[in-house]
Amino acid sequence: MVQQTDVLIIGGGVIGCAVARELSRYDVSITVLDRAWDVAEGASKANSGIVHAGYDAVPGTLKAKYNVEGAQMLPALCEELGVPYRQCGALVVGFSEEDRGTLETLLARGEANGVPALRIIGKEELLSLEPHLNPQACCALLVPTSGIVSPYELTFAFADDAALNGVRFRFGAEVKSVERLSDGSFEAKTEHDTWRCRILVNCAGASSADLHNQLSPEKKKIIHRRGQYYLLDRPVSAPFERTIFQCPSAMGKGVLVSPTVHGNVLLGPSAEDIDDPLDTETTQSGLDSVMDRVRLTWPDVSLRTNITNFSGVRAHEEGGDFIIGPVAGSPGAYEATGIESPGLSSAPAIGRALAEMISHEQELVRKERIRPYEKPPIPFREMTPAQQQEALEANPLYGSIICRCEVITEAEIVAAIHRPVPATHIDAVKRRTRAGMGRCQGGFCSPRVASILSRETGIPLTEVTKNGGNSYLLTGTLTENAERSDRT
Amino acid sequence: MNREHVDILIIGAGPAGLASAIAAREDGIESLLVLERESQPGGILRQCIHNGFGLHRFSEELTGPEYAQRDIDRARELKIPIECDTTVLSVSPDRVVTCISRENGLRQIEAGAVILAMGCRERPRGALCTPGTRCAGIYSAGTAQRFVNLEGFMPGQRVVILGSGDIGLIMARRMTLQGAKVLACVEIMPYSSGLNRNIVQCLQDYDIPLYLSHTVTDIKGRERLESVTVSRVDERRRPIPGTEMEFECDTLLLSVGLIPENELSEGAGVSISPATSGAVVSDSFETSVPGIFACGNVLHVHDLVDHVSSESFRAGHAAAAFVRSEKRESVFLFVQDGEGVRGTVPQKIQLPPAQDVTLMFRPSGVFRNASAVISCGGKELFRRKAMIFTPGEMASYTLKADSFAGLDGSEPLTVRIEKGAE
Numbered sequence: 001m002v003q004q005t006d007v008l009i010i011g012g013g014v015i016g017c018a019v020a021r022e023l024s025r026y027d028v029s030i031t032v033l034d035r036a037w038d039v040a041e042g043a044s045k046a047n048s049g050i051v052h053a054g055y056d057a058v059p060g061t062l063k064a065k066y067n068v069e070g071a072q073m074l075p076a077l078c079e080e081l082g083v084p085y086r087q088c089g090a091l092v093v094g095f096s097e098e099d100r101g102t103l104e105t106l107l108a109r110g111e112a113n114g115v116p117a118l119r120i121i122g123k124e125e126l127l128s129l130e131p132h133l134n135p136q137a138c139c140a141l142l143v144p145t146s147g148i149v150s151p152y153e154l155t156f157a158f159a160d161d162a163a164l165n166g167v168r169f170r171f172g173a174e175v176k177s178v179e180r181l182s183d184g185s186f187e188a189k190t191e192h193d194t195w196r197c198r199i200l201v202n203c204a205g206a207s208s209a210d211l212h213n214q215l216s217p218e219k220k221k222i223i224h225r226r227g228q229y230y231l232l233d234r235p236v237s238a239p240f241e242r243t244i245f246q247c248p249s250a251m252g253k254g255v256l257v258s259p260t261v262h263g264n265v266l267l268g269p270s271a272e273d274i275d276d277p278l279d280t281e282t283t284q285s286g287l288d289s290v291m292d293r294v295r296l297t298w299p300d301v302s303l304r305t306n307i308t309n310f311s312g313v314r315a316h317e318e319g320g321d322f323i324i325g326p327v328a329g330s331p332g333a334y335e336a337t338g339i340e341s342p343g344l345s346s347a348p349a350i351g352r353a354l355a356e357m358i359s360h361e362q363e364l365v366r367k368e369r370i371r372p373y374e375k376p377p378i379p380f381r382e383m384t385p386a387q388q389q390e391a392l393e394a395n396p397l398y399g400s401i402i403c404r405c406e407v408i409t410e411a412e413i414v415a416a417i418h419r420p421v422p423a424t425h426i427d428a429v430k431r432r433t434r435a436g437m438g439r440c441q442g443g444f445c446s447p448r449v450a451s452i453l454s455r456e457t458g459i460p461l462t463e464v465t466k467n468g469g470n471s472y473l474l475t476g477t478l479t480e481n482a483e484r485s486d487r488t
Numbered sequence: 489m490n491r492e493h494v495d496i497l498i499i500g501a502g503p504a505g506l507a508s509a510i511a512a513r514e515d516g517i518e519s520l521l522v523l524e525r526e527s528q529p530g531g532i533l534r535q536c537i538h539n540g541f542g543l544h545r546f547s548e549e550l551t552g553p554e555y556a557q558r559d560i561d562r563a564r565e566l567k568i569p570i571e572c573d574t575t576v577l578s579v580s581p582d583r584v585v586t587c588i589s590r591e592n593g594l595r596q597i598e599a600g601a602v603i604l605a606m607g608c609r610e611r612p613r614g615a616l617c618t619p620g621t622r623c624a625g626i627y628s629a630g631t632a633q634r635f636v637n638l639e640g641f642m643p644g645q646r647v648v649i650l651g652s653g654d655i656g657l658i659m660a661r662r663m664t665l666q667g668a669k670v671l672a673c674v675e676i677m678p679y680s681s682g683l684n685r686n687i688v689q690c691l692q693d694y695d696i697p698l699y700l701s702h703t704v705t706d707i708k709g710r711e712r713l714e715s716v717t718v719s720r721v722d723e724r725r726r727p728i729p730g731t732e733m734e735f736e737c738d739t740l741l742l743s744v745g746l747i748p749e750n751e752l753s754e755g756a757g758v759s760i761s762p763a764t765s766g767a768v769v770s771d772s773f774e775t776s777v778p779g780i781f782a783c784g785n786v787l788h789v790h791d792l793v794d795h796v797s798s799e800s801f802r803a804g805h806a807a808a809a810f811v812r813s814e815k816r817e818s819v820f821l822f823v824q825d826g827e828g829v830r831g832t833v834p835q836k837i838q839l840p841p842a843q844d845v846t847l848m849f850r851p852s853g854v855f856r857n858a859s860a861v862i863s864c865g866g867k868e869l870f871r872r873k874a875m876i877f878t879p880g881e882m883a884s885y886t887l888k889a890d891s892f893a894g895l896d897g898s899e900p901l902t903v904r905i906e907k908g909a910e
Binding site: 230231236278280281282283284286287303306307308309310385388389392393396397398399400401404405407439440441442443444446447451461462465466467468469470471472473474475476477478479480481 | 525573575577588589590591592593594609610612613614615617619620621622623624627628630631634635636639640641642643644645666667668705706707708710711712727738749751754
C-alpha cells in the first residue's frame with residue numbers, strides 16, 4: 001500500500017525517537033518506521049547506559065560537541081520525562097605509568113571539551129572512594145559529572161511524547177530500499193508498504209550506512225561491533241558507587257563495572273566486529289573476555305547473582321565520528337549515521353540539532369499548542385507508604401503484585417499497555433515496568449503478564465509474543481495439540 | 489495504616505504453611521492467619537497433577553492437588569483463616585508484617601510469631617550464563633508446567649530439557665503425553681539430581697535419552713527458539729570441543745535447581761546458610777531472629793512433600809510453644825557438615841532436646857555402600873548403612889532425644905558419610 005507522510009524517520013532507536021519528539025512540535029505529519037516491534041530494540045536497549053561526561057571524544061569532533069551538549073541536557077530532561085537518571089560519577093582507572101599518560105590525555109581532552117571538575121587522583125584516594133577496586137590500581141581520572149540513565153526508558157519517553165503529539169509509529173516495518181524521486185520527494189519500501197515523504201531522516205543505526213549509500217554518492221561504511229554484558233542482581237550494598245572504566249583502547253572505552261539506575265550491577269562490554277548487526281547472541285568467548293577484564297577492576301566479582309547476559313551492536317563508522325546533518329547529494333534527506341558511544345549521551349542534542357536544521361531548511365511551522373507530557377506512573381515500589389495508600393484507593397490494581405522479584409503491580413503493567421506507544425509484548429512490558437527483570441527472570445510473572453496482555457489488548461493468549469513477530473510464547477491449547485497428535 | 493495483631497502469622501499457604509498452621513491450631517492457638525499470594529491455597533502442588541505424593545504420610549499415591557486438598561480441608565475444619573491474593577511486602581525483625589491485596593489494600597500486622605513458608609523458585613538461564621540468543625521458547629520447567637496444567641496451553645512441540653531435576657523429568661513425560669516430542673534431557677553432572685523413580689517413569693518409559701555430563705552450550709533462534717547445541721563436559725564441567733550435538737527444537741525447559749525464596753527473610757535480618765540458601769534454624773525451626781520460624785522449601789529444598797509436611801508440623805508446634813512463652817534452656821549444640829554431607833538442617837539443637845531430633849542433609853556426591861555417621865567429639869551417636877547416597881535424594885535421620893544425654897554443646901555435632909569398601 002502507498003502511504004503518505006511529510007516526514008519519515010527510519011529507525012525508532014533513541015536517536016530516531018529524540019528527533020521525532022523535537023519535530024513533533026512542528027505542524028507536519030511524521031511517521032517513525034522500525035523493523036522491530038517496539039522502539040529501542042536495537043543498540044538503544046543494549047548498551048551501558050552511561051551518560052559520558054565528555055572527556056573521551058577528541059575536541060572538535062561531532063562526538064565531543066554532541067556528547068557535552070547532550071550530557072548537559074539530560075538531567076533536566078530526565079526529570080521532566082520521568083526517566084531514571086543518576087549522576088553517580090565515574091573513575092577511569094589506570095594500572096601502570098603508561099595508563100597515567102593516557103589519563104593525562106583524557107584530562108586535557110575533557111578540559112578542552114569543557115567538562116568540569118576533572119582531576120587525576122592517586123591510589124590512596126582511589127581506594128578510599130572505591131574499596132572493592134583492585135588494589136593494584138595506581139591512579140584514576142575522577143569524573144564527577146558522569147551519570148547513568150535507563151537507555152530504553154529514555155527512548156520510551158521520547159517516543160511517548162512524540163506519539164502524544166501526533167507522531168505515528170509503525171513496527172515490523174524494515175525499510176528495504178530508499179530512493180529520491182525526480183520531484184524531490186522520497187520513496188521508502190518496506191515489505192508491505194511504500195512510504196512517500198517530503199523529508200526523510202535516516203536514524204537507522206546499524207543500517208544507517210546502507211540507507212545513506214542509497215541516497216548519496218559519498219559512500220560510508222559501518223562496522224558492526226558487538227558488546228556483550230553480564231547483568232547482576234541488585235546487591236544489598238553496591239560494590240561500586242561510581243562507574244568504573246579501565247583506560248580506553250582502540251576498540252572502545254574498555255570494560256566497565258557500573259551500577260545501573262535500578263540498582264543492578266552491569267559488567268561489560270566486549271568488543272568484537274561481526275558481519276550481521278542482528279547477531280545479538282552472546283558467546284562463551286565474548287563473555288569470557290568480559291570476565292577476564294572485569295577481574296582486573298573487581299577481583300572479588302562473583303557470577304552467583306548473574307541475572308542475564310545480553311549483547312548490543314555498536315554502529316562504528318569507519319571515519320570514526322558521528323555523521324549528522326543533510327545527506328550529501330540528496331536534498332531533503334537528513335541523517336544521524338555512525339552513532340555509537342557516546343550516542344546515548346548525545347541523543348537529546350542530536351535530536352534537537354537535527355530538528356532545528358530540518359525545521360529551518362524545510363520552513364516548518366511551529367504548532368500553536370503542544371500537548372504536555374504525561375509521565376508514566378511512579379513505580380509502586382518507589383512510592384512512600386502514603387503515596388501507596390493513595391494509589392491503592394484510586395486504583396485497586398495496585399493491590400495486585402504481579403512480579404514478586406521487582407514488586408510490580410498490575411496497575412503499572414496495565415498502564416504500560418496503554419501508553420502512547422503501547423507495550424504489546426512481554427519484553428515491552430518488562431522494559432517499561434521491570435516485571436520480569438528480577439532474579440527469577442519472569443519465571444513466575446510471565447504467564448501472568450501474558451494473560452494481562454491478552455485481556456487488555458483483546459488478543460488470544462496464543463498470540464502473545466516475547467518481542468513481536470514470530471516470537472510466540474505458546475504453540476496452542478492442549479486440545480488443539482491432542483487433536484494434532486491424534487492425526488499423526 | 490491500622491495495625492492488627494495475630495498470635496501466629498504464616499506466610500504462604502502451600503504444604504508448609506498449611507501444615508504449620510494446622511499444628512499451631514491443634515496446639516490451641518486461636519489467633520492465627522495464613523497469607524497467600526496466589527488466588528487459592530495449595531502452593532506449587534496445584535500444578536503438580538501427577539501422582540506419587542503422600543506415600544510416606546498417607547500410605548497412598550495422591551496427585552498434588554489431592555494431597556493439598558487434605559490439608560486445605562483440615563484447615564477449613566479448624567477454621568484457619570487463609571487470605572489469598574495477598575502479597576507480603578516486608579517482615580520486620582520485630583515481626584511486623586506489611587502486606588497488600590486488591591481487596592484490603594495495604595495492611596500492617598503485628599505477629600507474636602511468624603512462620604516463613606514461602607517455598608522456592610527455579611534457577612533461571614542467567615544463573616548458568618548459557619550463551620546464545622534470547623529468543624522465545626526458553627522456560628523454566630515449572631513455568632511450562634503452569635502453562636500446561638493450570639492454563640491449558642502448550643509451550644512448544646519439540647523439546648530439550650536442560651537439567652534433570654524432578655520438575656524437568658515430570659515435564660518430559662507431561663509434554664510427551666500431550667503430543668510433544670522430547671528429544672533429550674541433558675544433565676551437566678555425571679548423575680541426575682532427580683529421584684530415581686522419576687528417571688525410570690518419566691524418561692526411560694518414554695525412550696527419552698538422558699545425556700549425563702553434558703550441557704547446553706549454545707542457543708539459536710532470533711524470534712522463537714530454533715536449535716540448541718549440546719556438548720559433553722569434562723570432570724570440571726567445562727565443555728569439550730568437538731563433542732557438539734545440534735538439536736532442532738522450539739522449546740528449552742530448564743530444570744537446573746531450586747532456590748529457597750528468602751528475600752523477605754533477609755529483610756527481617758534472618759541469617760541465611762550458604763549451604764542451603766535457607767535460614768539457619770534450631771531444632772525448633774526458629775531462625776536467628778527470635779519468634780521467626782521457617783519450614784518447607786524456603787528453609788531447604790525437599791524432594792518429597794511428605795517431608796515438607798512433617799517438618800512444618802514440627803515448626804507449627806514450636807511456634808505455638810514460643811507464643812505460649814514456653815522458655816527452654818538455651819544451651820546449643822551446633823551441627824556441622826562433615827565429609828560427603830551438605831546443608832544439614834537444623835544447624836543447631838537446643839540441649840537437652842524436648843523431643844526427638846530429625847537431621848536432614850544432602851549427600852555431596854554419589855556414595856555406594858556407605859554409612860551416615862553422626863558423632864560428637866569422640867562419641868558416635870548414630871550410624872546407618874545405605875546401598876546408595878545421591879545428591880538427588882535428601883537423607884533424613886531421627887535421633888532419640890535421649891541420645892543427646894551428656895552433651896554440653898562444647899563440641900559440635902558432625903554429620904558425615906563414611907565410604908564403605910567397594
